Amino acid sequence: MSEKAKLMQGNEACTMAAIAAGLEFYAGYPITPSTEIAEMCSEELPKVGGKFIQMEDEIGSISACIGASLTGAKAMTATSGPGFSLMQESIGYASLCEIPVVIIDVQRMGPSTGMPTSPAQGDLMQARWGTHGDHPIIALAPGNVKECYELTFRAFELSEKYRVPVVVLTDEVIGHMREKVVLPDPANYRMPLRAMPQSPAGYKPYAADPNGGVPLMAPFGTGYRWHCTGLFHDENGAPSSKPAVASTLLRRLNLKIENRVDELADYVAEGLEDCDLAVVSFGSSAMAALSAVRRSCGEGYKVGMLRLKTIWPFPSALIRRLLAPAKKILVPEMNLGQLAIEIERAAGCERPVIRLGKVNGDLFHPDEVFAAIKEAL
Amino acid sequence: MRVEFRLSGSGGQGLLLAGIVLAEAAIQDGKNAVQTQSYGPEARGGSSKAEVVISDGDIDYPKATAPDFLLALTTDAYRSYGLSMKKGIIITDSTVKLDPPAEVPVVALPILETASKKLGRAVVANMVAVGVLGGVSGVASPQALREAVLHRVPKGTEELNLAALEEGLALAAHAQADVRAAVQTDAAHS
Amino acid sequence: MAEFLSYFRQDRLPHIWCPGCGNGTVTGALIRAIDKLGLDKNNIVMVSGIGCSSRAVGYLDFDTLHTTHGRAIAFATGVKLARPRLKVIVITGDGDSAAIGGNHFIHAARRNIDITTIIINNNTYGMTSGQASPMTPHGMLGTTAPYGNVEYNFDLCELAKAAGATYVARATTYHYVLLEDLIGKALMHKGFAVVEVLSQCPTYFGRKNKIGGAVDSLNWIKNQTINIKAAAVLPPEKREGKILIGELHRGEKAEFTQQYLELIARVQRTNPTYARNKGVPGCELNSD
Structure with a gap:
């Protein structure tokens, strides 16, 4: 047996990949069949100086993740259908405000409470259209345990690069399945880094090429003193209801992902x-x-x-x-x-x-x- | 060569861990392995099923499609999964009522009693079962099974679990003649 | 006055609030308290939800986070836990904190996370034009309580205390000196600190309930309240039906993020093989 071959669970692979990608903050709420991810994060994150918090519900969980991400921390939550539904409100916020966050959705039978311990793939459209309004989103679907690792890592790369929420869509079978996995050598992986502005002087938090550009994100608490709002906003971050501002923003947000369909495709x-x-x-x-x-x-x-x-x-x-x-x-x-x-x-x-x-x-x-x-x- | 195991019984018998240990031991021996499970809301009681697929090559489908080995620790599990078996063999606990009879050979072994009486701890029946399945199937060497047990069982319980594994391997060794006879009789019939 | 303008994003002014609104009074008190304490602007994150009160953060020159309805405290929890060195202040309203965000409010109190929460309680949903809120008193009017409110309002301070907040105070926009003082004390407190500010909405609540304009509304608030220190020496019949203002509760309990940092140190001591994740941007900020 090779040194690194391991019998690993899908949920475990997601967790280990997130930590390898520099996960610093996890907020979540227990829900079958995703709970192992929260449990492992609660155990593993403090070891690398990261933070875990069990929030009062899934709305709070993703909201806390977005708050943490605004300070520069890589943040993730994990859930299943019912919790994913609750998260949609703040997924919209992250889309509009362009805040990186990774969401693992270990799908189970729905609608509603459904069959908590049974696999399903009924969140495909929820992942795309769960929150209101036209919004950008990326969703990746691993087909085995090894890909749980690879695609969770990629979810962080894409989320940080394009400042967009990324959903990893697994399901009860893949999440709980254990498989022989040879983990990649960390040396072959470059930890995703968020592009940051050089100086607070003249910083415009949402200045970017209207044709799908990605603005530079300054971490809160580092002297930039910018305004983040879920209202439509201009390039200074100021709320605006001017038609031209709204249209330019919404088009740029969506072009950010639409213009890169080929680059993002994986099959x-x-x-x-x-x-x-x-x-x-x-x-x-x-x-x-x-x-x-x-x-x-x-x-x-x-x-x-x-x-x-x-x-x-x-x-x-x-x-x-x-x-x-x-x-x-x-x-x-x-x-x-x-x-x-x-x-x-x-x-x-x-x-x-x-x-x-x-x-x-x-x-x-x-x-x-x-x-x-x-x-x- | 693809070998499929289905481990069935009631929740709390530790069949999931048994499946994990079996799969991990096979990996130790250089094979591919996938372990899956299905379970109900009960943490204790209810029905429980773990499956392990072991192969020298790639495993495209992770679940058992036609198990080569069914372990049934309860009569319910035997009736749920044993009666539909068309090939392979069934290993049951001695307490399981074989009613109605299955179409495939059945080997009944005192797995639960070995744990509760001989080892004094009913909870280690799962590791007795690992020894039985590993020994009867030959998918993993005894050394790989021992290593997998040590890696996966809670700290402080290693000795007890290893003893359970050895008891299981011994049961398998004794049953080997029965298994061979059963498989041969079955082959002659089909 | 001029020195306080530096705390504002002047290009975002004028504000959207109505003449006579109490939000400006509270915002002014908060700025003066921050100034008096000499807090570093770059170390403050202000978080708000939805509602009139929540627009305050947009006018202020800090890192500011204007979130969704009710979620301010949940976002703030993420900010604070990720970077415990930051001073995190939530500005919220009665609908935002006591209705849609009530769960986040009580759980933040339970954790005793170091967040200063200022609740501007104007007894109504002003932003959506005067519907009843969980803080609309029994019998009073709102556009969704046209026959009088048959529900009862919370005592938010008692709620915060029972849930575990370690600093709880109540002020009003009438008692300005007290307001600024209590906000200052809340900012100094290490733990979940709540200042409920009874405030006026002359446009909707005042008009609907025929209280009158801003001055009448302020007097209406004043006449219902009594300072906790004065109340202590008054006979019970004189305290009957009055709302207490002042510092109402101080609790002794270790703060959440501090305890989490201690947990990390403890775990890392017993897991020496885990090196600190050096490459993570921002991790160096994480040592506090």
Whole structure:
């Protein structure tokens, strides 16, 4: 056994990656199936001089994270569907005020309390549109424990770089699954750093290229004395209800991410170049899907697989290109078609998109996907 | 070679930890392993299931699809998971009622009694089970199993848990002839 | 006067408050208290939620954080725990702190986190034009209590005390000297410090309840209150129905962030293999 091979849980991998990325502040509220992340942070953060606080609810949790992030601390919270719903208010705040924060959403069956210990993927659209108004957001979906580590680390890089909340969408299976993981050598990872202004003289907290530029963020308590508000604001941070100011701000915020769709796209493709059917999936559903796709190929079917690791922003153009050879598309997911809707939008006009939604709280069995593949062909 | 284990019983029997130890031991021996679980709201009682998939190659699907080894520590667990088995073998505790009978071979071993009577602590039945599963399946060496136990059990309980593992390995050794016979009879039938 | 202007972002003035509003009085008292204590501007973070009172921070020349409705104390908790050396001040209103943010308020008090919270209580939701709040007295009017409020209001100071705040005081915009003094003491206190300021909203609350203009409103407040020191020597019948003002409670309890820093030191002593995470920007600020 190699020195660094470890049996590691998904939630543990998220925690260890966050700490490797320089996590300094965690605020959270216990909720199944994400609680291990809070427990591990409470134990590990003090060891590296970081802070953990269990807040009175999820609204308070993400709000405290945003407060900490404003002082320059890398901040994270973790939750599941019901708590993620409560966090939406402050996710909007972080989007508008451009404050980096990472949210791990270990999805479970919903709506409402649902089935707390069962996996689901029903927060896909909540991750995109959970808070009101047009807003930028990034959501990444690990497909195994190793990717829980990689994508949580990347979530910090992106959040700090683009000053945007980043959601890591896992689920009960991936969060609780233990897998052999060889952790990357920390020397190969550059800890993400937030770009900071040089001097308080003439500092304009929201001055940036209107075509998707990212302003420089001064940490609170370092002499810049700037105003952060959830009201629409001009480049000085002053509240404004001038139409031109509002429009410029909202467009810049969204262009910040939209202009970088290709750069942010991340996926795993297999056998798409020449396939009769493409299977598109993400997260834990993709595990059964891949197993079924490989079995189909073994039995002589021409089936390809696309697994998305970046969900938002949705890489529509790329997906249209990748799926061009496919005659049909099958989308297995643990919801009633939230990813399928986006696939239809991106690549559905020329070919049927078949929805394979599973909502009984069980993970897909490869046989189910295999049966759907055979039926589709 | 993909080997699938399903460990079933009631909440509080420590089957999750048993699965973790088994998976970690396999990794020690250079294999790939994935461990998953399903559980209800009960911390004690209720049903509990842990699964371990061990392979020399990549593991694309993490759950057991058709277990090679089912461990059933309660009659409920046997009925829930044993009766649908089409291949592999079932290892039950001796107290489990094999009613109705399963289609696959069953080896009944005194796992709970070994823990409670011989070792004096019912809580270590899970490590007895690890010894049984590790010994019967051969997916991990006894040395790797010992290391995994030491790594995963709470501090101060190492000796007791190691003793439980050894008892399990001994049960497996005694049962090996039965297991082979059962598997051969099964193979002859199918 | 001029020296206090340096505490304001003058390009953001004039403010949005109505003539006769009490918010300016409280803001002025806060600035003077800060000035008197000689606190470093660069070391202060002011946090507010939503409402008329919460607009104060936008006019002030500190690092200022204007958050969402009710969440000021939760954001402030993150600021303070991440950087305990900072002086964190929350300016909030009665709706913000006692209704939508009530949970954050009592839990911050329970933790005894070192945040100075100034609650400007004008008995109404002024920003949204005069609805009833949890601090609207029983029987009084609001646009959502057109037949008189059938609910009862909190005693916010008793609430804060019961929840664990270690400094609790009440002042009014009428008793200006007391107000400035109590804010100063709250700022000096290490722990969760609450100053409730009874304030006037002549535009909505005063008019709706036929109290009159700003001066009448101030007199209405004055006539309901009695200083805790004066009350101590008065017979019970003279104290009946009066609201106590002054310093109401001081508690002895270790402060939250201080205890957390001690926890870190303790954990790091027993885990020597964990080196401090050197590369983290801002971590060097973290030693206090």
